[in-house]
Amino acid sequence: MSDENAAQGETPEVETPETETPEVDPAEALRTENAELKDRVLRTVAEMENLRKRTERDVADTRSYAIAGFARDMLSATDALSRALMVIPAETREGADGSLKSLIEGIELAEREMQRLLAKHGVKPIEAAGQKFDPHKHQAMFEVPNPNVPEGTVVQVVQEGFAIGERVLRPAMVGVAKGGAAAPAPTGEGEEGVDKSA
Template sequence: MNENKTPNDETEAEIAEASAAADASVSADAGDEAAKALEQLSGENAELKDRMLRLAAEMDNLRKRTEREVADTRAYAIASFARDMLTATDSLSRALMVISPETRASADATLKSLIEGIDMTEREMQRLLAKHGVKPIEAEGQKFDPHRHQAMFEVPDATKPEGTVVQVVQTGFAIGERVLRPAMVGVSRGGGAGGSGEADTAGVDKSA
């Protein structure tokens, strides 16, 4: 019992209590606002991080795609020129093929030098083509592949599975995975065990 408490003391106490309650309410509101602001900032940060990761992935994909395109350009830039070179090497090869062994053996020094020059030129052109990725297509003994071989005729051969390349008329060439020209071939017909029927010889030029 505080008999000495005056009305003024009671008023001051009430004011202090009300002020404390107001301060507590303000602090609670400030805390809620701060929590909301923090939550909003956290969400924005997560969104920015996600966008940055997506952008980084897109840039990496773009880099890889550009590297592939540059590699393809380098690999296939000479494709058209290589085809022309093959025509020239074919001409040299045919010129050498028509020279019989007898002619070579009985040729005088001048003709021998000419033959050797043609032979060396043809070999050097083949070497340069190989240096730049132009390689002959395997054909003889292989299963006929319409993407890499051009069938010119059929050869009856019971010893080979049907659709096997048994003769190469003209060598084919490819650069990387791209066919510059298909190999012109003859394929077996009516083969033995392992033959796969008409599908193997689809596309055969039977009028050749």
């Protein structure tokens, strides 16, 4: 029969010796599987905790900064009220009576209330006058020659700036000192008396 298989192009069956597979200890296999599952569970828990923290941070940012566009628009209205009060001469304010006095008081009250509501929602003015110019918080409109203050100091505020939380809502428009003595650089210890002009 083997001759027939060979004639028909079939390969004869060859008996191969069986190789022994090492026996795996079932307890060791379970320990390994348990360790792998424990590792996967710990990784999943850590990922979920990171996701929870990231989601909380995103929700807090959304709450804090969701009104940024609205607050920016409200600043324009507040500025308009401030300008309206600025154009009224002091003598007119003091001598106003009747409906003009009521109008002035109404504008002042509206401006104060808008400022209060903006502050209630986290919109705070940016301190600028007398500060060192910070391009992240201030917008330089012009330079003022002033040898009495260090160069780069804000000497005039044209328009107040505001921030909401840590974000600048509107930079302060300022005039910056030019030509004054540069702010003294911090000196290291032991450098007194060293002539650096050489």
